[in-house]
Amino acid sequence: MPRAIRGVLVECDPSIKSIIVKIDSEEHAYVVEELDDQTLVIQENMLPLLKARLDDALKETQQPADDSGSD
Amino acid sequence: VVDQIRLWQIENERMKATPGFLFKEFENQKEYEGCAKYADEIGVLVWKSDAKRMFFVTRHEQLRDHIKSRKAK
Known part of the structure; x- marks a missing residue:
């Protein structure tokens, strides 16, 4: 019998996927299965937390090194 | 920098999540x-x-x- 695993199929850009994999590598709490470059299966109950972590990671990337502020 | 931010936002929105089930480990x-x-x-x-x-x-x-009924045959 094949196995059926509950989860959320996430389809995104390879850049986003690599960030998700990086977040998961710290705790191994999110990713159920990596499927390909832009597809993975995530634990359903962990999705909101993952989205929050992803938003944080993206914010960090957005902020330039200098925060001298605008004029 | 503004363009960069916009790009990230677009990429973020491009993320699609579909709840369901992954089937794996088929016999053949x-x-x-x-x-x-x-x-x-x-x-x-x-x-x-x-x-x-x-x-x-x-x-x-x-x-x-469907899988069960196939197995039963």
């Missing part, structure tokens, strides 16, 4: 193909990989029954 290629075909026919198939012999469906009840 024939079983995999039969199940994937059935899942497609009943309209629950959202992703599949022939190379990995895995697929993802939005609902699994009907497919489970």
Whole structure:
């Protein structure tokens, strides 16, 4: 019998996927299965937390090194 | 910098999440193909990989029954 695993199929850009994999590598709490470059299966109950972590990671990337502020 | 931010936002929105079930560990290629075909026919198939012999469906009840009935034969 094949196995059926509950989860959320996430389809995104390879850049986003690599960030998700990086977040998961710290705790191994999110990713159920990596499927390909832009597809993975995530634990359903962990999705909101993952989205929050992803938003944080993206914010960090957005902020330039200098925060001298605008004029 | 503004352009960069915009790009990230677009990428973020491009993320698509579909709840359901991943089917894996089929005994053989024939079983995999039969199940994937059935899942497609009943309209629950959202992703599949022939190379990995895995697929993802939005609902699994009907497919489970189908697999069981095939086994019973």
